[in-house]
Amino acid sequence: xxxxxxxxxxxxxxxxxxxxxxxxxxxxxxxxxxxxxxxxxxxxxxxxxxxxxxxxxxxxxxxxxxxxxxxxxxxxxxxxxxxxxxxxxxxxxxxxxxxxxxxxxxxxxxxxxxxxxxxxxxxxxxxxxxxxxxxxxxxxxxxxxxxxxxxxxxxxxxxxxxxxxxxxxxxxxxxxxxxxxxxxxxxxxxxxxxxxxxxxxxxxxxxxxxxxxxxxxxxxxxxxxxxxxxxxxxxxxxxxxxxxxxxxxxxxxxxxxxxxxxxxxxxxxxxxxxxxxxxxxxxxxxxxxxxxxxxxxxxxxxxxxxxxxxxxxxxxxxxxxxxxxxxxxxxxxxxxxxxxxxxxxxxxxxxxxxxxxxxxxxxxxxxxxxxxxxxxxxxxxxxxxxxxxxxxxxxxxxxxxxxxxxxxxxxxxxxxxxxxxxxxxxxxxxxxxxxxxxxxxxxxxxxxxxxxxxxxxxxxxxxxxxxxxxxxxxxxxxxxxxxxxxxxxxxxxxxxxxxxxxxxxxxxxxxxxxxxxxxxxxxxxxxxxxxxxxxxxxxxxxxxxxxxxxxxxxxxxxxxxxxxxxxxxxxxxxxxxxxxxxxxxxxxxxxxxxxxxxxxxxxxxxxxxxxxxxxxxxxxxxxxxxxxxxxxxxxxxxxxxxxxxxxxxxxxxxxxxxxxxxxxxxxxxxxxxxxxxxxxxxxxxxxxxxx
Amino acid sequence: xxxxxxxxxxxxxxxxxxxxxxxxxxxxxxxxxxxxxxxxxxxxxxxxxxxxxxxxxxxxxxxxxxxxxxxxxxxxxxxxxxxxxxxxxxxxxxxxxxxxxxxxxxxxxxxxxxxxxxxxxxxxxxxxxxxxxxxxxxxxxxxxxxxxxxxxxxxxxxxxxxxxxxxxxxxxxxxxxxxxxxxxxxxxxxxxxxxxxxxxxxxxxxxxxxxxxxxxxxxxxxxxxxxxxxxxx
Numbered sequence: 001x002x003x004x005x006x007x008x009x010x011x012x013x014x015x016x017x018x019x020x021x022x023x024x025x026x027x028x029x030x031x032x033x034x035x036x037x038x039x040x041x042x043x044x045x046x047x048x049x050x051x052x053x054x055x056x057x058x059x060x061x062x063x064x065x066x067x068x069x070x071x072x073x074x075x076x077x078x079x080x081x082x083x084x085x086x087x088x089x090x091x092x093x094x095x096x097x098x099x100x101x102x103x104x105x106x107x108x109x110x111x112x113x114x115x116x117x118x119x120x121x122x123x124x125x126x127x128x129x130x131x132x133x134x135x136x137x138x139x140x141x142x143x144x145x146x147x148x149x150x151x152x153x154x155x156x157x158x159x160x161x162x163x164x165x166x167x168x169x170x171x172x173x174x175x176x177x178x179x180x181x182x183x184x185x186x187x188x189x190x191x192x193x194x195x196x197x198x199x200x201x202x203x204x205x206x207x208x209x210x211x212x213x214x215x216x217x218x219x220x221x222x223x224x225x226x227x228x229x230x231x232x233x234x235x236x237x238x239x240x241x242x243x244x245x246x247x248x249x250x251x252x253x254x255x256x257x258x259x260x261x262x263x264x265x266x267x268x269x270x271x272x273x274x275x276x277x278x279x280x281x282x283x284x285x286x287x288x289x290x291x292x293x294x295x296x297x298x299x300x301x302x303x304x305x306x307x308x309x310x311x312x313x314x315x316x317x318x319x320x321x322x323x324x325x326x327x328x329x330x331x332x333x334x335x336x337x338x339x340x341x342x343x344x345x346x347x348x349x350x351x352x353x354x355x356x357x358x359x360x361x362x363x364x365x366x367x368x369x370x371x372x373x374x375x376x377x378x379x380x381x382x383x384x385x386x387x388x389x390x391x392x393x394x395x396x397x398x399x400x401x402x403x404x405x406x407x408x409x410x411x412x413x414x415x416x417x418x419x420x421x422x423x424x425x426x427x428x429x430x431x432x433x434x435x436x437x438x439x440x441x442x443x444x445x446x447x448x449x450x451x452x453x454x455x456x457x458x459x460x461x462x463x464x465x466x467x468x469x470x471x472x473x474x475x476x477x478x479x480x481x482x483x484x485x486x487x488x489x490x491x492x493x494x495x496x497x498x499x500x501x502x503x504x505x506x507x508x509x510x511x512x513x514x515x516x517x518x519x520x521x522x523x524x525x526x527x528x529x530x531x532x533x534x535x536x537x538x539x540x541x542x543x544x545x546x547x548x549x550x551x552x553x554x555x556x557x558x559x560x561x562x563x564x565x566x567x568x569x570x571x572x573x574x575x576x577x578x579x580x581x582x583x584x585x586x587x588x589x590x591x592x593x594x595x596x597x598x599x600x601x602x603x604x605x606x607x608x609x610x611x612x613x614x615x616x617x618x619x620x621x622x623x624x625x626x627x628x629x630x631x632x633x634x635x636x637x638x639x640x641x642x643x644x645x646x647x648x649x650x651x652x653x654x655x656x657x658x659x660x661x662x663x664x665x666x667x668x669x670x671x672x673x674x675x676x677x678x679x680x681x682x683x684x685x686x687x688x689x690x691x
Numbered sequence: 692x693x694x695x696x697x698x699x700x701x702x703x704x705x706x707x708x709x710x711x712x713x714x715x716x717x718x719x720x721x722x723x724x725x726x727x728x729x730x731x732x733x734x735x736x737x738x739x740x741x742x743x744x745x746x747x748x749x750x751x752x753x754x755x756x757x758x759x760x761x762x763x764x765x766x767x768x769x770x771x772x773x774x775x776x777x778x779x780x781x782x783x784x785x786x787x788x789x790x791x792x793x794x795x796x797x798x799x800x801x802x803x804x805x806x807x808x809x810x811x812x813x814x815x816x817x818x819x820x821x822x823x824x825x826x827x828x829x830x831x832x833x834x835x836x837x838x839x840x841x842x843x844x845x846x847x848x849x850x851x852x853x854x855x856x857x858x859x860x861x862x863x864x865x866x867x868x869x870x871x872x873x874x875x876x877x878x879x880x881x882x883x884x885x886x887x888x889x890x891x892x893x894x895x896x897x898x899x900x901x902x903x904x905x906x907x908x909x910x911x912x913x914x915x916x917x918x919x920x921x922x923x924x
Contacts, residue, residue, distance in 0.1 A: 073759065073769050074759070074769050075756065075759040075760055075763055075769055075882070077756070077884075104782075105755075105780070108755075108771075112769075112770065112771060112772075151783050154783060155783060169779060169781065170779035170781060170791040170843075171791070171842045171843060172842055172843050173843050173844065173848075178850055179772065179850050180772055180848055180850070181771065181772050182771075182777045182779050182793070182843050183771055183779060184779070184781070206782040206783075207782045207783060232771075233771075233772040234770065234772075235762070235766070235768040235769060235770030235772075235773065236768060236769045236770070237768050238763070238767075238768065238769060241763040241764065241767050241768070241769075241866040242764075242866045242867075242868055244763065245760055245763060245764070245866075245868060245878065245881075245882065246868055248882065249868075249881070249882075252884075270749060270750075270752075270786045270787070271752045271885070272752050272753050272754075272780075272782075273752040273753060273754035273884070274754070275754060275755050275759075276754060276755065276756055276759055277754050277756075277884075278754065278756065278884030280752050280884070280885075284752075284753070284786040284787075284789060284790070
């Protein structure tokens with residue numbers, strides 16, 4: 001019997017053979033669920049059989065693993081996301097094994113259908129969608145759905161499913177094989193962007209829950225897979241039902257979620273949540289679409305101002321809807337991004353430079369520079385460049401990309417490949433702010449653990465949980481001591497939070513030191529398990545410092561094991577979870593190495609090593625130790641030193657138990673984690689580290 | 692604990708009728724149609740429940756925490772299909788029609804009680820006259836399922852146990868932390884992050900189906916697009 005919290009089986013769908021089968025979840029529980037289990041499944045289904053170089057995300061042998069964690073559907077708040085794992089086509093220059101995730105109701109519904117995840121491999125000869133009704137799984141013809149946007153697709157599937165066992169959703173109980181539900185199927189789907197194998201195509205569920213990064217919508221499209229629909233009438237066993245609800249009440253009382261979007265009683269609009277959550281980061285009330293997030297998809301078409309007038313709210317919504325409907329990753333398309341700032345005098349960046357240089361901004365920049373345009377080698381057709389400031393431009397822009405029309409065909413493969421195609425890859429050293437692997441600069445610097453995490457993983461890691469800043473509650477030294485206490489097993493190393501970036505101190509205790517390397521390792525282990533596998537939502541956890549508490553105490557590391565213990569019944573400590581994350585993280589490292597990752601390939605884009613590298617808009621005041629005392633220092637001028645980063649990498653590899661020369665994991669490290677099979681594979685490939 | 696104040700009632704419209712499925716039969720008419728066990732010509736009266744769940748469908752976030760909590764405290768496991776409060780979301784439908792909430796109305800003339808052949812579904816004097824189903828007496832005939840005039844029916848069928856269940860205001864909730872019932876706590880009310888559920892002591896208006904969908908808190912003055920989100924047919 002499965003551990004409480006888990007459904008007990010994983011659905012495997014082979015679209016080439018049009019067959020489905022169930023895998024036992026139990027052997028994969030050691031990886032925690034979610035992305036951890038997705039990593040182990042990728043190994044078993046893609047690496048172990050051998051015969052390919054693991055570098056093409058559109059190869060039918062790639063999987064897309066939609067995995068839940070043990071907490072979805074159990075009443076634990078902010079734990080209802082679905083992880084997506086597989087080779088990611090957006091990643092550049094290699095489609096590194098990657099991940100994304102999305103919220104909503106899909107994970108909960110999949111669990112109630114009796115599945116911990118659904119893994120799709122192969123390629124269908126014709127468009128299909130996968131229909132899951134409890135333990136009945138069918139592969140359905142999606143020809144009538146191909147070409148529809150993400151909302152039209154869901155409406156059509158609901159119509160189809162409501163006819164199979166006739167019901168008016170919400171008003172009647174639907175009878176499904178002797179069981180009953182009032183719920184409509186939860187559906188994740190692609191739009192035209194995914195159908196056209198855009199490398200920046202997203203997966204959309206509901207109104208706007210999306211797996212944006214990685215281009216997994218393109219993977220769906222490459223498999224002729226339009227959607228996965230699931231409805232579940234079953235139940236999930238939890239070890240301690242009373243304990244789960246008590247833990248939830250305890251958390252809400254002990255750790256008010258300040259500073260983040262929460263229950264929106266004071267919002268001027270209706271609030272919506274993912275299943276089981278209490279954060280309220282979605283909205284209900286817009287005319288053009290319901291259940292929409294208020295993140296990048298809401299602001300992507302905002303123009304850089306000055307010289308443009310601010311984009312009206314109504315136009316922003318039009319842009320939100322078009323990018324959601326088409327199933328495109330908004331962050332790659334930004335016209336301005338979250339902030340823009342004047343770069344430093346004499347910097348290599350030039351004049352006012354948006355912090356997020358998305359395709360919308362870049363296309364205009366190249367047009368103004370005369371690099372692209374009508375009659376040039378790269379024509380800007382069908383974009384009406386003289387109407388750049390109108391919202392219609394953004395709509396045409398998005399449609400052209402989703403449907404690969406004209407310049408849209410080049411942009412559909414992502415911004416970094418577009419730069420390559422127009423002969424401007426050198427812009428990564430200056431105006432094109434993609435820190436690593438072709439992904440957008442987010443809030444990547446000056447809080448360098450985000451940047452380092454991007455580099456050692458394979459995407460923008462969305463490090464929202466680490467938002468440091470001054471507080472009136474305590475001194476800087478007390479603050480870093482608190483953060484360290486929240487980071488077992490490294491609770492006695494406050495220098496993990498030293499952002500000294502210049503001079504000797506940077507190497508001694510600061511951003512190039514083993515202390516920072518230790519923190520990044522810890523944070524990747526934490527994120528791999530708690531955020532990506534157990535699937536606590538990034539908007540709530542980790543919570544290292546909570547300003548609502550007089551002593552600043554956050555929920556981490558107390559809350560995570562409390563919830564997990566109540567659900568699973570396992571006496572698992574916080575550090576046990578860190579080890580689970582380390583296991584999956586090392587298996588992922590082995591996959592990267594087999595794909596060709598080496599120490600030499602792990603380098604930031606050139607602009608990161610130049611003045612102006614940091615996003616100097618907010619979150620720039622960080623703890624700095626000057627050799628004798630701590631202080632909050634504005635680090636907006638922080639940029640990296642190549643030698644310093646290489647020093648950091650050496651320290652990081654050693655802490656991880658990897659070969660410092662190559663970045664390859666050593667056998668001892670892998671075997672201690674139960675990954676001897678990975679060590680064997682690396683050895684056979686001549687890539688086992690000596691560590 | 693049932694509140695003393697009476698929340699203001701939301702205006703209900705024809706659109707809501709269509710969306711809600713039309714369960715608006717007046718309890719007097721229902722009594723005439725109920726048949727057994729009341730003798731023809733006799734109108735049996737039932738003590739009113741001391742508590743009623745009311746909700747605010749505009750404040751609700753659709754998180755379904757109430758459903759998960761309900762099944763957890765009653766069944767010991769999380770299950771949307773066994774929840775005695777049902778929240779369904781039409782995420783691509785315009786606010787405020789995107790969320791429908793179905794609570795047991797603790798009807799003054801409870802057809803589920805009237806139709807039960809064994810008395811399993813009964814008015815519980817021990818628990819403030821809440822209408823509840825005794826699982827030990829339920830024989831799984833589903834008369835209560837058919838009897839409920841509201842859509843979706845508020846009585847819930849458990850295909851595993853072969854018995855019916857219904858909202859009892861947590862009177863009999865083995866995994867509830869604390870005392871349930873009309874003078875106790877309800878798991879759904881406790882867990883709701885939006886304060887969109889409340890237990891009240893006064894019988895909500897039975898004249899239309901909007902008596903239970905009430906104003907429980909700060910509500911949107913207007914949508915970000917500028918429109919005032921009134922219910923329109």
